[in-house]
Amino acid sequence: MSVPTADGMPMLGLGTWQNDDHDECADSVETALNMGYRHIDTAQAYRNEDAVGEGIAAADVDRDDIFLATKIWISNLSREDVLETAQQSLDRLGTDYLDLLYIHWPAREYTPEETLAAFDQLYDEGKIDRVGVSNFEPEHIDEAAELLDAPIFANQVEIHPFLPQTELRSYAAENDVELVAYSPLARTEIFSDPTLGAIADDRAVSEAQVALVWLREHGITAIPKATGEAHIRDNWESRTLELSDEEIERIDTIERRERQVHPDFAPASW
Secondary structure, eight states: OOOOTTTTTTTTOOOOOOOOOOHHHHHHHHHHHHHOOOEEOOOOOOOHHHHHHHHHHHSSSGGGOOEEEEEOOOGGGGGHHHHHHHHHHHHHHTTTTBBBEEEEOOOOOOOOHHHHHHHHHHHHHHSOOOOOSSSOHHHHHHHHHHHHHOOOEEEEOOOOBBBBOHHHHHHHHHTEEEEEEEEETTGGGGOHHHHHHHHHHHHOHHHHHHHHHHHTTTOOOEEOOSSSSHHHEEEEGGGGOOOOOOOOOOHHHOOOOOSSSSOOOOOOOO
C-alpha cells in the first residue's frame, strides 16, 4: 500500500531531530528509503544534514523520487544569511534543490520583510520547490502570506493526541496550508495512554501506529523520528492500518493536554 500524499508531499516521513550520531543517522535514512519512505525531514539546527545526505546517496532511490525538507535556523534568518546558509544546506545534503524549505521559528533574526524576500529569491532561482514555515501561529502566517510572492505550502508544528491543534487545523484548512506534525508520538508519551493502548491492543498493533493513523485521518502529515530498523518499520506499517470513526472519536476526546516542545523563544501566544 502506497503512502497518501498531500499535494505531492508523502504524508508519512522520517524525522531526524536528535539523530545526531552521524553513522546512525545515515543508516536510518538509507534504511527508511530502501523500505519505501519517500519523505525525509531535517534542519540546520539538527546538525545532521551531511549524514542525511550520505544516507540519501547510499539508498537505492533516485533523488527526484524523494521529498526532502530542511529548515533555516533562527540565527540565520537575515536575508543574506538565509541565502548563504541555504546553499550550505544544499551542499551538505548533496542536492541541487529542496522540495521544501522551512523557516524554523518566527524568532530571533526573523524579520518578515528580509527573511521572506530571501525565500522568494530561492524559490525563483529553483533552489526550493516549496516555501514552508514552522511553529507559526495564524497571525504569523497571515503576515507572511501578504509579503511572499510564493505560496506558503506547509506549517510544521507539534501535533499529537495530547496537542491536537484544533484551531490551527481549522485555520490551515481554510487557508490551504498543509500541516506537518513533529513529535507526533509526543516523545513516547503516547505509549502510556490507556485509550491509545486499548485501541492498539484491539488491533494488535503499536500505539505509535494508532497515533500516526489518527493524524493521517485528520489530513496531517507525520514525520516520526526513528533510528533502528524495527521502529522505522513499525511506523511504516501504519500505512496499512485503518481506524473506525468510533476509534478516531475516542482519540479526539482524550482529555490530556500536554505540549512537549516549548523553548523560551516560542511565540508568546503559546
